[in-house]
Amino acid sequence: MRVDILLLDIVVVLALARLLGMGARLIGQPPVIGEIVAGIVLGPTLLGDVIGQQLFPADLRPVLKGLADVGLVLFMFVVGMELDQKLVRGRGRVAASVSLSSTLLPFGLGCLVALWLAADHDQGRTLPFVLFFGAAMSATAFPVLARILTDRQMHRTRLGGLALACAAIIDVLAWTVLAVVVAIAGTGGSGQWQVALAVPFALVMFLGVRPLLRRMVPAYEKAGRLTPNLLALVLIGLFASAWATEWMHVHFIFGAFLFGAVMPREGAEKLNHEILERLEQLAVLLLLPMFFVVAGMSVDLTTLDLGGVGVLAVILAVAIGGKLGGAYVAARLQRVPGRQAAALAALINTRGLTEIVILSVGLEKGVLDTELYSLMVVMALVTTAMTGPLLSRVYPARQVERDLAEAQRAAAGPRVDRRVLVVVEDPDEVEGLAEIAREQAAGDGSREVVLVHLRPYPAERLEVGLGLSAELAEMAGTMAGLERLAAAIRTEELPVRVVSRFSADVAAELPGLVAGAEPHVIVIAPTAPGQAAVRRAAGRRVTLVDPAERRAVQPAGKDT
């Protein structure tokens, strides 16, 4: 191995992935598109054999693959951690039927296409080939979908929540089906009895390892931070789980995903956030591009002939038609309005990185030949690239604004005689706020308490597909604190509402939000960001209360 070539490769791969990722962003596409293209550009299709052999000599490929595999383990762990059943809560029926329908239809159609292709491509193992092909048709990229939603501020709308719930369910469905398919493909060989351990292993992870991992939460809270020992423990467990599934002839991605899925959720928001922070940035920036390149190096479109173009057309038709049709029909049957059903279908059609991971598993396990692999990668690119434009068409920006305004109006709530609005600065420090809120809301007539909390976007947002997890984790932690406070105030006569969302500029957005709620009393600390503007906007008809001093202050009082 020549170290200088390895270092040069890292430079070239990082730079090209970054450049094309930024380029994709410029034309309104998710960066992952550019990064996948970077992998293909560095493969045989464009570079040809001469430069390819110089830049990626045969003896270096295992090293690149090793780096890519480590990146993939970290990535799949993050995907598993981002799974959150809270996303599905309250939307279960609609989400379940849309997910099932939009997975089963492309799966079924994919299997039919595979039967047609089997003669040329099944390499003598028809059943695994057909099942794998069907599974590969039915994937949805949760990370890309989440990024598109947040980019358009749609994750605050009802539709965005529904789309996230569907994607989360499809994620579990797709990885489970794929694991089964790979296991079936694995039993083709001889002496591979280990595959029988896959189901017991999953059970042990959920029933045995999950409770053990939960003990990390008190350890983390006691230390007050993610100690190197805790992080080392997670890493060791993660790679051990990945190794175990690989040893069972399934594939290491399932072990990595599973370990992410059994990480503690309840009360572990901060812990998970810190872990993700550490892993995402280096894994995504440094190691994942290696995976794109290793995946791209197997894509060879130079041999594509007219017959291949025909197969590609069929694949695209089935992949897109199956997903869009399955999702749309199921959503309409569940009484989702037409426009929103169409938007949901458009979102769920995005394949992104998830598809590339699935395809490279197929290539590695020998169920997919290079030609079909190349065509399927093109399918992944096309379905991912079409999501943005299609969504803009069926669900334009003004529709998003209308939905957001509606959500805002809903937040204003019904008319009451006295509405006490409490601006919560830090949901972890609410001492005394419950008492003050109840004091202020005392008396006759209809009363209501509204807890308002605007949270700055976490600084650690990533642009590379992942990253919603951090926001979801923070928001979950925030809501827990606010709900505790709400529970402490709420009585039968005194309803409490919680209004909380992320904000790019708390000081600028708070006054509008407060004024929109039409409060009679505002409880706000003089140190709260935006409090001066809130005071000015409130006017003299509103009483302002300083929670530290527990006394009313003049709206026009001096700013400290």
Added chain:
Amino acid sequence: MRVDILLLDIVVVLALARLLGMGARLIGQPPVIGEIVAGIVLGPTLLGDVIGQQLFPADLRPVLKGLADVGLVLFMFVVGMELDQKLVRGRGRVAASVSLSSTLLPFGLGCLVALWLAADHDQGRTLPFVLFFGAAMSATAFPVLARILTDRQMHRTRLGGLALACAAIIDVLAWTVLAVVVAIAGTGGSGQWQVALAVPFALVMFLGVRPLLRRMVPAYEKAGRLTPNLLALVLIGLFASAWATEWMHVHFIFGAFLFGAVMPREGAEKLNHEILERLEQLAVLLLLPMFFVVAGMSVDLTTLDLGGVGVLAVILAVAIGGKLGGAYVAARLQRVPGRQAAALAALINTRGLTEIVILSVGLEKGVLDTELYSLMVVMALVTTAMTGPLLSRVYPARQVERDLAEAQRAAAGPRVDRRVLVVVEDPDEVEGLAEIAREQAAGDGSREVVLVHLRPYPAERLEVGLGLSAELAEMAGTMAGLERLAAAIRTEELPVRVVSRFSADVAAELPGLVAGAEPHVIVIAPTAPGQAAVRRAAGRRVTLVDPAERRAVQPAGKDT
């Protein structure tokens, strides 16, 4: 390559490095000792060929080496970034003579030993062998030294500062000498004209690249955070610089170190802190253990015979004698008291990871054979392990306490008629404090303002050798804010002192520090941690001022 073995290797290496690192800590040694031993344990000395071939098959070694190399690039970058000429400032003369003497003496003695060993070990290239051997004798591990100092709270003493300054100078000396040696060794081959580019390259890095990198600071400040693009830029530049020096037949570690050294310092404390935070944890936890194992796999002590033991004894005598003697004599000549000179010598004798990196370069470049390499690794272990016990002997804990108490007394300062003590909670938010301090210090007689700031230890401390950098970076950022405030208050008649240090428990330590300064007025916000205790400790003879309200408050007033 079998992926399952790679994953298993990662699990075994991580777990063993972590376990032995923790074990080292238990017996009062730096964890790096345990991690180096973990590498040796997994090598041929203990495992033998049978398990070794199973666990680390030949086709997997390049992959492990690739992971180790990436880890080493990140590590050397961190080492380069931790270089800080501020450490040397004000201690230049003493530090320079101690460093020079404690580098030159072991270097010279090492060259003599090498001449003696040359016949058996120089592999036909005497000059590079002799120079390399000398250079390998004279290293000091800055990271290990820094960790020992902070563990003993000694980095706040004069001695600790001096030791850090010496280690910083030795670092630069050792890497420069080593680069020259490797370059000389490189010219032995044919057609390696690129080696001539090494010096121009270093000049371009300092004169051309450094100003370019400085532009990252405004970009960072504008974004308010380390964007993925900025981090990607740093990573691309880092690996490009590492590749360039490797291509010049020097070694990639110099390019990585150099890139760390030319990173912007002025005003870039926060930026660097964020970069280090990202790189350290994963690089140190996940990739560096791979380097330990790759380094350890070349250590073979099974063939050690009586002659070898004799050579080891000579190596140990020269390495320890040269370092201790060189440092002690030079320090005494510079009038450093005997006990402190001895402590300084003991500290500088620690070789740690730095030595292992140097040795693996020698092995890779063919100037060191496996036998000498193994013996030198043992020397690195012995010198690192002896530092703690030796230091405890010549400079016991009660001496450290005495030094700290002296530093505390120096902080109390001279007698004045009116001392205004301002407790600064957040050095970035000091609006109005300057005015209040000047108001309170107005009047006749001698006056003084003391700015006190206790900072909690940053949460991100690492235990694995590195990690001081984060504290130094934070402290530097803190001091900049405090000094700005001091400059705004200071006049010819009104001196201002700044007292700032890290604290494990701000609320507990603040009252003592405040009382020790014997102030007449304390300016402290009611929200400051520990303010209740400060109020109680202050007593009625001290006037307390609330900076938000700009009015005196009763010392015994209600706590809000």
